[in-house]
Amino acid sequence: MFGSLRSKLIASYLIVIFLSLALAGSGFTYLVRAYQTQLRLNQLGDLSLPLTFQLRRFERAGASPLEIDQFLRDQASQLHVRLILVNSQHQITHDTGTTLLGQYLPAPSDQRTRSAITLEWGRLEPPGEQPLTFVIVESGGDRDGAHPAPDDLALAVPEQSVSSAWLQMAPGLTGAAILAVIISIAVALWLARSIAGPLGQVTRASEQMARGDFEQFIPVGSHDEVGQLATSFNTMAREVGRMHQTMRDLLANVSHDLRTPLTSIEGFAQAMTDGTIKTPDEYADAARIIGEEADRMRRLVEDLLYLSKIESGQIPIQRKSLQLPDLLQACVRQVQPQASHAGLSVEFVAAPVPAVMADGHRLQQVFVNLLDNAVKHTPSGGIVQVRAYSDVSQTSDLDAARARRKSAPGWVAVEVHNPGSHIPPEHINRIFERFYRVDRSRSDDSSGLGLAIVREIVQAHDGRVTVKSDAATGTTFTVYLPSAA
Numbered sequence: 001m002f003g004s005l006r007s008k009l010i011a012s013y014l015i016v017i018f019l020s021l022a023l024a025g026s027g028f029t030y031l032v033r034a035y036q037t038q039l040r041l042n043q044l045g046d047l048s049l050p051l052t053f054q055l056r057r058f059e060r061a062g063a064s065p066l067e068i069d070q071f072l073r074d075q076a077s078q079l080h081v082r083l084i085l086v087n088s089q090h091q092i093t094h095d096t097g098t099t100l101l102g103q104y105l106p107a108p109s110d111q112r113t114r115s116a117i118t119l120e121w122g123r124l125e126p127p128g129e130q131p132l133t134f135v136i137v138e139s140g141g142d143r144d145g146a147h148p149a150p151d152d153l154a155l156a157v158p159e160q161s162v163s164s165a166w167l168q169m170a171p172g173l174t175g176a177a178i179l180a181v182i183i184s185i186a187v188a189l190w191l192a193r194s195i196a197g198p199l200g201q202v203t204r205a206s207e208q209m210a211r212g213d214f215e216q217f218i219p220v221g222s223h224d225e226v227g228q229l230a231t232s233f234n235t236m237a238r239e240v241g242r243m244h245q246t247m248r249d250l251l252a253n254v255s256h257d258l259r260t261p262l263t264s265i266e267g268f269a270q271a272m273t274d275g276t277i278k279t280p281d282e283y284a285d286a287a288r289i290i291g292e293e294a295d296r297m298r299r300l301v302e303d304l305l306y307l308s309k310i311e312s313g314q315i316p317i318q319r320k321s322l323q324l325p326d327l328l329q330a331c332v333r334q335v336q337p338q339a340s341h342a343g344l345s346v347e348f349v350a351a352p353v354p355a356v357m358a359d360g361h362r363l364q365q366v367f368v369n370l371l372d373n374a375v376k377h378t379p380s381g382g383i384v385q386v387r388a389y390s391d392v393s394q395t396s397d398l399d400a401a402r403a404r405r406k407s408a409p410g411w412v413a414v415e416v417h418n419p420g421s422h423i424p425p426e427h428i429n430r431i432f433e434r435f436y437r438v439d440r441s442r443s444d445d446s447s448g449l450g451l452a453i454v455r456e457i458v459q460a461h462d463g464r465v466t467v468k469s470d471a472a473t474g475t476t477f478t479v480y481l482p483s484a485a
């Protein structure tokens with residue numbers, strides 16, 4: 001029955017509502033009851049005073065007992081009370097209800113002085129009748145026995161009418177309680193819905209995602225915990241969707257990039273079997289091409305494996321204090337043959353920079369990748385420039401200066417610049433993605449993984465890599481690394 005969060009919430013709200021109403025109600029009833037009882041007793045007291053005075057006046061005027069009896073009867077029926085006279089021995093001498101004649105008035109149980117007159121209250125139990133509550137004006141000091149003291153007047157009403165005086169308020173109280181219950185139940189339902197509703201949405205959206213529909217969005221209606229849950233869910237759904245898309249792209253790219261060399265190898269194998277390739281020279285040529293294609297596939301697979309290993313942190317970065325100029329010179333030497341072959345020169349502008357804490361082997365991969373790209377994209381006769389600096393003022397590049405100032409102090413930057421190539425703005429943000437190539441037709445030995453590897457390694461060193469490119473000056477990649485100091 002209480003399977004859902006919603007019904008649990010409603011049930012607990014209802015329990016709380018009824019408990020607090022019961023507590024507040026009984027406390028309130030208790031107070032109202034005491035107050036109403038007191039009010040009724042005071043009313044009786046207020047009535048008894050003028051009646052007593054009137055009686056005295058009557059007696060003094062020499063009214064006959066019959067007249068007095070008539071007077072008391074009239075008053076009793078008008079005021080809906082029972083009037084009793086008691087003599088100085090507290091014996092009842094007159095009773096408009098008659099059954100109490102001759103009995104003694106019990107001692108009062110309570111007394112109160114109001115404006116110099118003391119009123120006394122007590123309880124009477126006439127035989128065969130409902131108990132009565134009476135009030136009497138305490139007789140003053142004139143009962144001295146010299147004159148026979150006049151009888152005292154007592155007002156009596158059924159005890160029930162005093163103790164249940166508060167019941168007059170009961171309908172009002174019940175109405176208020178019912179209204180309170182209705183309003184609180186409405187609020188409870190609304191609260192339960194506002195909590196359970198979004199949770200249900202999250203559940204449904206998760207189920208949809210499990211079925212492969214990643215386009216999930218939950219409207220965020222508030223900033224509380226429930227709203228935060230919806231926001232986090234939306235973020236997660238977006239991320240999962242993005243990762244799923246990346247995975248699909250990756251598969252598509254890998255299969256596409258493997259298909260070309262495989263087709264080529266298959267073609268040569270076919271040509272060898274059906275005798276299209278006959279001479280030893282043709283065999284040697286085919287074998288060389290097959291070797292190259294296999295090498296290309298091996299590099300692609302290795303790069304991919306390497307990337308995923310870096311990404312998942314499986315390749316440890318062994319940091320050592322490292323002099324960047326030495327490392328950069330080694331990298332330049334490595335690409336020199338390729339550059340000379342393309343008719344370019346590579347220039348290294350040395351400047352004293354602080355050491356960095358880095359893995360030399362990985363950093364070499366970074367700069368060789370950048371230099372390889374630069375050499376590939378520089379027209380013949382161009383000069384590829386590499387320079388390292390640590391001082392903001394040394395760079396002419398304002399953006400880089402700003403970026404450096406924003407980052408923590410103690411950074412070393414390495415710029416790899418080549419003239420004659422321009423990466424259009426619509427591509428520049430994407431070139432660090434896996435398999436992203438600006439010019440897809442250049443299928444030489446380009447995999448589109450080089451810059452992805454560069455970025456992963458630099459980030460593993462807590463560094464950043466940026467790129468700037470314009471048609472006039474060419475393309476500049478800048479790697480920022482935290483210095484060792």
Ligand SMILES: Nc1ncnc2c1ncn2[C@@H]1O[C@H](COP(=O)(O)OP(=O)(O)O)[C@@H](O)[C@H]1O
Nearest residue numbers: 373377421431437438446447448449450451475
């Ligand atoms: N120096 C450069 N000048 C112009 N374009 C570049 C330069 N470096 C990289 N690119 C572009 O970025 C793409 C991605 O580079 P990279 O990840 O190294 O892949 P690859 O070199 O295998 O093509 C390249 O295909 C090229 O279009």
Ligand SMILES: [Mg+2]
Nearest residue numbers: 369373450451
């Ligand atoms: Mg490359």
